[in-house]
Amino acid sequence: MDVTASTTMNSNKLIEKVLAWIYNRMIVDMTEVWYRAVLERQQPGSTILDVGVGTAGALLRCQDIILSKKLHIIGIDYNPFYITAAHQSIQDAGPTLAKYVQVYHCDLYNQTQLDKLLLDAVVDDNAVNTVYFSGSFSLLPNPSEALKIAASILMAEEEETEKKQSIDGIRDKGGDGNDDDGGQNDAAKNDSDDKRGSSSSGGRDGDGNDANIYITQTYQRHSPPFLSIIKPLIKYVTTVDFGQLVREEDVLDILKQDGVADVLEVAEHGVLDGSVDNYWQAAYLSVLKVIKKENN
Numbered sequence: 626m627d628v629t630a631s632t633t634m635n636s637n638k639l640i641e642k643v644l645a646w647i648y649n650r651m652i653v654d655m656t657e658v659w660y661r662a663v664l665e666r667q668q669p670g671s672t673i674l675d676v677g678v679g680t681a682g683a684l685l686r687c688q689d690i691i692l693s694k695k696l697h698i699i700g701i702d703y704n705p706f707y708i709t710a711a712h713q714s715i716q717d718a719g720p721t722l723a724k725y726v727q728v729y730h731c732d733l734y735n736q737t738q739l740d741k742l743l744l745d746a747v748v749d750d751n752a753v754n755t756v757y758f759s760g761s762f763s764l765l766p767n768p769s770e771a772l773k774i775a776a777s778i779l780m781a782e783e784e785e786t787e788k789k790q791s792i793d794g795i796r797d798k799g800g801d802g803n804d805d806d807g808g809q810n811d812a813a814k815n816d817s818d819d820k821r822g823s824s825s826s827g828g829r830d831g832d833g834n835d836a837n838i839y840i841t842q843t844y845q846r847h848s849p850p851f852l853s854i855i856k857p858l859i860k861y862v863t864t865v866d867f868g869q870l871v872r873e874e875d876v877l878d879i880l881k882q883d884g885v886a887d888v889l890e891v892a893e894h895g896v897l898d899g900s901v902d903n904y905w906q907a908a909y910l911s912v913l914k915v916i917k918k919e920n921n
Contacts (some may be wrong), residue, residue: 643711655908657684658900659759660842662910664690666839671745671754674778675700676771677761678728681711688722699753700747701731701739733771743778752782758840763871769885772838772913779837779915838889838913841897844873845905873909880913888914 658685667673678700684691691698711728727746729739743753758765758773765771771836772859847857878893893912900908 633662638867650705652791653680653682653686655900656760656841658688658848659908659910660684660687661690662897662899663755663757663759663841664694664696664791664838667694667755669694670696670751672697672699672751672754673755673757674743674775675735675757675759677758678702678711679704679707681710681726682715684726685722691725692722696725697751698726698749699743700728701733701742702728703732705730708884728787733765733774734735734767734772734846737744739774739778745789753778754782754837755779756838757837758842762840762842768876769879769882772885772889775838776915780888780918783915783917808840824919837915840876840911840913841908842871842876842911843901843908844876845906846873847905871875877909880911888916 650909663718664673664687673696675684676700678698679702681700684698686699686918690696700711702711708728708730714726715723717727729746731742733739747753758771762768762771764803877894879885890913891911892914893910893911896902897910902908
């Protein structure tokens, strides 16, 4: 390797480290609170698609929850620098955590790429139970399309899970045909159902209902003059893309759009405790539920 190539490689590594450092200092402290709020709601063994995982700094601060619940995280981000930093952080965290957290450079809107990634990344045939947008919703070029993609992933996984459970149900009813077993078969079946419910039912809201998509995001309540112009330009100074200025009503309008409201319903939407909440802006948690298709 010549001197020029070596210098270029070292420069690229330095740039990656600087970008990751800036991101972590400006984003991670706030979003750790968001991650904890969402991960604590997940059922043990759930598989979560984290859209916009960034450097995974906030996610890895929650490794206590990830490991105790054995949550499988598939993180994607369009920024290759962030994913490089995330890979290094996961490696530094040790092999135990690496079993549960995988990150990929991926474009959510590239269906072929996404399908292949999910096929390769899903562990032990566990369905993706939850899709999570942690502060990434304001960065999406087409938020409504992103929600429809997320819903389609969850609906496909749900249909596959129901097929497996149906097959298991048929097997549970099999045997030697002798119903005089003192209720042992029924007890075994109920125990099996309970185990399947706890490991494959995915994220749930506080009432125990299916809650497939989570969004945590800060929304503007009041805007100083010119902030809508300045905010998108901050990335040219800090390299961190804060997205467009988003108001709460803007997002609620997206959730009501045709194509989105047909497949998703709002199960919960409110200010997130312990996070930003002031005159200018507040952090919100939105929980969206996939609308199940009626069987004809």
